[in-house]
Amino acid sequence: MRLHRLTVTAFGPFGGTQSVDFDELSTAGLFLLHGPTGAGKTSVLDAVCYALYGTVPGARQGGGQGATLRSDHAAPATRTEVALELTVAGRRLEVTRQPPWERPKKRGTGTTLDKAQTWLREYDATAAAWKDLSRSHQEIGEEVTQLLGMSREQFCQVVLLPQGDFARFLRADAEARGKLLGRLFDTRRFADVEKRLAERRRATEAQVRDGDAALLADAHRMQQAAGDAMELPDLDPGEPGLAEAVLGAAAVARSTAREQLTVADCALTAAESAQAGAGRTLDDVRELARLQRRFAEARERAARLEEGAEAYREAQARMERARKAEKVAPALDLRESADAEHRRAAAAEARARALLPESFADAGAAGLATAARRAAEELGGLDSARRAERRMVELLDERTGLDREERADADVLREAEDWLDGWEETRAGLQARVDSAQQAASLAEQLAVRREPARQRLAAARRRDQLTQDTDEAVIRARDAQERMLRAKQHWLDLKEQRLTGIAAELAAHLTDGEPCAVCGATEHPAPARKDAGHVDREAEEHALAAYQRADEQRTADERRLGDVRQALAAATAAAGDTPTEQLCDEAEELEDQYEQARRGAAELHAARERLRQAGHEQERRVAARQEAAVRTAARVGHRERLDRERAGLEEELDRARGTLDSVAARAAQLERRTALLTDAADTVRAAEDTAQRLKDADARLADAAFRAGFETPQAAADALLDDAVHRELQRRLDAWQTEEAAARAVLAEADTAAAARQRPADLESAERAASAADRRTRDAASAQDAAARRCAELDRLSARATASVHRLAPLREEYDRVARMAGLTAGTSADNERRMRLESYVLAARLEQVAAAATVRLRRMSSGRYTLVHSDDRTGRGRSGLGLHVVDAWTGRERDTATLSGGETFFASLALALGLADVVTDEAGGVRLDTLFIDEGFGSLDDQTLDEVLDVLDSLRERDRSVGIVSHVADLRRRIHAQLEVVKGRSGSVLRQRGIQGGL
Template sequence: MRPLTLELKNFGPYDHTVVDFQEFANAPLFLVTGNTGSGKTTLFDAMVFALFNETTNNQERNAAALRADFAPVTEETWVKFTFEHAGVNYTINRRPKQTIQNKRGKLIDRGSKADLTFEKDGEVTELTQIKEVDNFITDLLQLNKDQFKQLVMLPQGQFRQVLASSSSEKESLLEQLFQTSLYRQWTASLKQQLSEQNQAMQAQEQQLQTLKQSESEVDDQLATPVWLTKVQELQTQAQRELEKIFREIKTGQEKVGFAQEQLTVAKNKTQAETELAQLRQTAETLVRQEPEIKAKQATISQLVWYQGIQADFLKWQEAQKNYEQAKVAQPQAKVRLDQIQAEVEQVSQIATQLARQTTTIDQHRQTKLALEQKIPDFEQRARLKQQVTSQTNMVTATQQRLTELNQVQKRKEKQQVECQNQLPDRDQLTKKEIQLNQSLSQLANWQADQKQLMATQVEIEKRAQVVKQAEIAVQKTNQNLQEAKANLAQQKDGFARNVIARLAQDLLPGEACPVCGSLDHPHVAAIKPTEKVVTEEAVQEAQNQVDQALKVVSQAQTNADHAQADLVATKQTMMDQLTKLATSLQVKSKLADVKQALKTRAETLTKQQATIKAEKQKYQALQTELTNIGDQLTSLREQIDQQTHQFQTLKEGLAGRQAQLTSLDQRLGSQTLEEVQTQIKDLTKKVTEFEQKQEANQHQQQVAKEALAVAKTELGQLQQQAKDANQQRQELQQKLIAALAEFNPDLDWEFLTGAQKQIGQLTDLQAAVNQYQQAIAANQAQQKQVQIRLEKVTTALPIESAQKALAEAQKQLNLLLANQGQQQEQVSRRQTLIKKVTQIVENQADQLARQTELNTLVKVVTGNSETKLSLERYVLKSYFSQVLQVANEYLIRLSQQRYEFKLDDQVGHGNGQKWAGLEINVHDNHVGRDRSARTLSGGESFIASLSLALGLSEVIQRQAGGVKIEALFIDEGFGSLDQTALQTALNALLEIQGSRMIGVISHVTELKEQIGDQLVVTSQNGRSEVSYRHGNEI
């Protein structure tokens, strides 16, 4: 990546400036010079902002805060950066969030924007979304913003950070640059897996113990294999008992079966005797029903005969009904005929009357036609009268409207002049608003610092709590250590007593005592029965507990010291933050004073904001009112012109219509349109009523004639119907009386009427007789079958005896079954228990092997091994070794073979996992020994820092996929060097420039004299410009 051009608009102190880096294409080392505060660093803030939407120090000065104070409210702030990468030119344009005045004079907030364009293989690509632009830049450069600032931009005060930082600080920086957090996350994942496996093993062991405790007949403290053997023996014994019970159950079931057969025989005999008695009782009931059945059979015979003549009887009933209906309807038909004849005569009389009115109606029609021909003239005259009246009113109204509009125009012109006099100065108002926004932005930064200060205060409280807990832990571990020491002393004393007692037992008479040397042994030491025997292993275990307690105490004390150091550092951080904020606010370094100052400042700015807001509202209101007045005046002038034209047109039209009206009045006379229309309406009504009456009379004549014919026909039909029905009923009646006499002379005409009513019951009567006969036959057959069953039963126990024998057999069987169930449940439960325990034992063996492997791996990656170096720190050390290897190529050359970097492998050993192994020494070839890099002089330190920065740059470029960075910008760092060190630094820069563009940002006079190619930043009245200077190369 090589910069080409940088264009700034209203950014920092730059109005509109273009920096052309191609001015230094043939002189890669150039100086960016200018007075302090002129805006040198702002150029590179703009470059970083264009690429990553941040500045070189985004916490202290973000892009939004770098909007120029002098920028007009109507113009935007933006940065355009063009650079070359892998043979392709890229142009990125980025705008920060800002407040801009639109065309209507209203201030609006515009969000940040970004767009990127480039041409590759003849195709132009344009990206316009911020997210896609950011992702594209990161993917293209293979660097994030932090890596870019570390490798390309070396900001003020950070140039020597890598060299001078502590080992832990280097670890934090390198972890971010080389993205090694993956190894820490993987280590945490392995530890979590190990913890989960430990928990699973504990859970399985607890489950195994619970299962063993569920078998009360075996001691659960036995080893699991022994416990399983004991339980298996119990299971074998229980299965034998179960087989014995099965045999006994089979015998009991056979006894129950025999007793059930005996009870069934007894029940069958009793049931047969009961059934025979019930059947004989049923037979007696059927005999008593015989007279009733015979009567039903006689009725059935008569109804069956009636079915044969039923059709003739129904025909007789129909003929009788028709005869009676015809006799009743004849008088009614005669009355209707007489009424219709009277109506025919009345309609004929009306027709004669209407014929006499025909001549008069014809005259009405002629008069009406003549009047209708004059209607258009009457209507035209009426319309002309209305138009004349309407136009007369319109002429008057238009003249009055013109007068009113002229008056309104004069008032609006006066009002316009008054508003223009009251309108505030817009430029002055905008200036106040810009100053307020700057003050608000500064207040927001101070408030953010206050928030950070309060967060640090909370962190101090947390760290104080950690210190307190660490001190408690130290006290507790010391107490545990004392208890362990006391236990060790007790174990040693007991062990010594036991040894002395054993040696005393082996003493021979006259042999010297190994303790006191006496040859006499009047009181030989002996172990008391109640005294516990202490073994050498117990003493060693107590010693191990003391050693472990000492390690724990040491670790607890270390943790407490670190916690106390963190607390002190955090308090110092808070004090630095408080001092910085108090200095900015020009108050004492007290938190209460800072809070009060911020509160007062916020209240003052709030009041100013309200005042400016009110002035803006007043300005906008007056501006709006002026616009409205102008629009109203334009509209009024248009209305006056329109009304004047309309007034002339109306006057001309009124004169023409008045002439037409005079002509029509002379031709039509005094009769009005309404009078003519009323006369036509009356004539029309008379003609219409006559025509309706005539049409109705004709219709009535037709209807009356048709009704008369229908009535005559109806009367004739009724007379013939009565005659035919009478003849049919007489013939059928004679036929039925003859058939009835032939069937049964004792029956009369009433029998036929009754039979017709009973014929629907014939099926039920027949079914009742058939059911009775079937019941007789079934009863006789059943009695015979029951008697046969009783003859087959020769011997049978009484039911009570059989039931008692069955109950006893069932009772014995139930006892056996209950015992079998209990025994079966115990065998099944024990079998399941054996299976579960066996499965857990097998699982524990497999899991223990996996756990052992994982535990070994965790120890290695966490640094709990001989090297005391975790995987992440090992990787960091490997990367840093590569960095030092590349940096040594520069350092050896720049120091004229005197110095080279080495990692200090001694520093930090003994501190366990806290050692990062990243301390730097330099080997001095002049004296042949190593010393700390911090002991280098100013110039030497600059060379070493530059070498280290270049080495770090190259290694990161390799890790980032081989991306090539062809630019390096160093911001200050030269002011603290003496003449010799400064010359050494310059020589170093000239040595390493090669094909890389190196820009040095400084105001040091010596650099101006020795670096001929310069980008000069000049400032005047708060605005800066750039120029180029070439020549005077070293």
């Protein structure tokens, strides 16, 4: 993988568009990425990672990616974008990504959210042009990951070498080293294997314990079924030998239960034989008692029947008269029906005659019918008059409607004339409002263009005023810091001079008789110098020197701050000019007021146009309404004359038809009522005459029927009749008496019943007591036999279930033993695992051994052959082994822990580890060639010779056209590495400055 060009827009600290030409930087093999803290060095690497994978490395990634990546210095209308051109797997690609963007709306105020976008293009060398491949986030992500052969985490480990992780790795203990290696090499699957085996061990152990618990529960049930005659083994679930002990105890219990069942079968057979004999005796006694009781009951029934024989004969005679009277019943019903009908007809006739005038009181049916026909003929002649009367009502309604329409049209004409008289004045006023709103809209557009520059200039003026005050304060602080520095320096020089003056006393303080002097070598010291009261020692001088250095650093910082403030003041002054802030504020406020007033006036434009349009429509409607009302008024004159002529003719016809009444309807109602009364009276008179004749005929037929049936009068026949309920009850009594008499005679005639009556009375109570005792003995024997049989069956069932459980648990026990051995082995707790090494630690140890071997090749060159990294499997204390890492010092020939390395040694050892890791991960990813690498900070801890050796090693990475980018603050590297990419930060965002191998910017 080789990077060619990176272009970022509004990304991180870069407010505008910045480009990096990696082809030019890679010409020298080594290039330096430098700049002040916070300028955006890491953002360049973030942009490379984001272009390839859509996310940034490590803690910089977040849920709101678009908001996190967008530059705070970018203009609102500028969208964040990262474009990377690279060659991978022989293909030249260009990846462009735009995160989600909350941009200003094109119309109106507020913002709207644009979705993230991604483009992937490939350069076609044949056509010498770029061709689009995809715009799908998912497809592009899969394509890039497949071509690189690495995930985002591996890419950040291999291409963006994480120096800090390896420095911590060298000093960490085995536990922390394992966590870091597990993150660099994704060994979670091996940890998952350990976890899975431990879970399977616990699960199978629980299943074995549950199976043994169920087996013991069955053993307890067998003990209860055997009547506590079974002894249970004193073993807990999971202990060996439990199954064999339970099955042995179950076999003994089954044998004892079967012996008890045989004894119970014999006792039941004897009891059943005795019960059968007692049952036969009881049946014979019961039959004798039944026959004797049957004979006595039959004799009692015969005596009762003889006592009621007279009542039976009277009931028979009454039933015979009733059967004769039934022949007269039809004639009786006919006569009653004719009498009731005649009474109803007579009552109806009387009611109808009461409604007629007195002149018809004695009229017959024929006279009444004739009068009704005459009234109906007169009623039929009133149909024409009724139609005329209805037409008269319609004419009145039409005339009323014409008057109402005439008044309505008059109101319409008056209202239309009044409104149209003021139309020209109304139109002119509305047009004036439209013109005023249009002028306000034009003015608002002009003022809107001037608002933002005025605001920006006012903001710059306020910054200028604040920075002017800050500059004055910074000048004072810088001047004070200069004075403090000079005073501290003078104090240090004074103390230094005083110490040099009294240095003889300081040396004499260490002289001892007989010991040579450090200056002259004499062993005798006759007159050593003495310290005076104001003597200055070395510690006081060093304190003064430290105070001077701190004052000098503070002075430098204050002067740098003064320069930054002056630079910002110049930029603000250039933007604001020399106009006072108060004047700019007044101008901006006046401009804002004018804009708001114009905008409010412009807002009335649409409403004014709408009111003018509606007024025009209203004028057209009023003119049309006035014309239509005039036409309708002219048409109503002829219509009113026609209605008046028709009304006069109808009034003459109605006067003739009404007679003395008020209306034709009243006259018609009078005739209809008279016709109905006469017709009804004629009908009732004829009905009364017919019913009287039918009643006379019914009386004659009834007298004849009673005589033939043998009754003297029809009333006697009626009294002999019985209703249905009395007839059924009398017949039931006669039938019951006959049935009872026949049954009693039959029982008394039975031979066995008569023979039983002649024997001695049966002793049923004694026979029942004997049978009950035999039954009780049989039930007890059956219960004992049933309990023994159930005991045997329950023991057989539980024994079979226990045997099945033992067979079913056998494979599970084998699996548990196998899983427990594997789990203990992978967890490092098994005795077979001599080094107590977990599976994940074993895999990480193999990786660590590969990384150590690859790192040693470069570490020897960096340390001039002094240091070698070796992997160790030795256990540390009571912990586990597998992740030990030692360094062999060729100068001493001793092997020691990497935590004992110094700061500089730790740096190039961690750098060697990082490069070794890059080689190992690259091989693991399928041998993808990495032509561009980046190395983070840490070079400041090296001396010049070690720095040269490290740079030589890094320079060797250029083999096969590989380039390495160093991210560092070390000033000496700017002299040693000519190809540089500098990140310069400013108030409007950072910018990139690129220097090629020739040294040109």
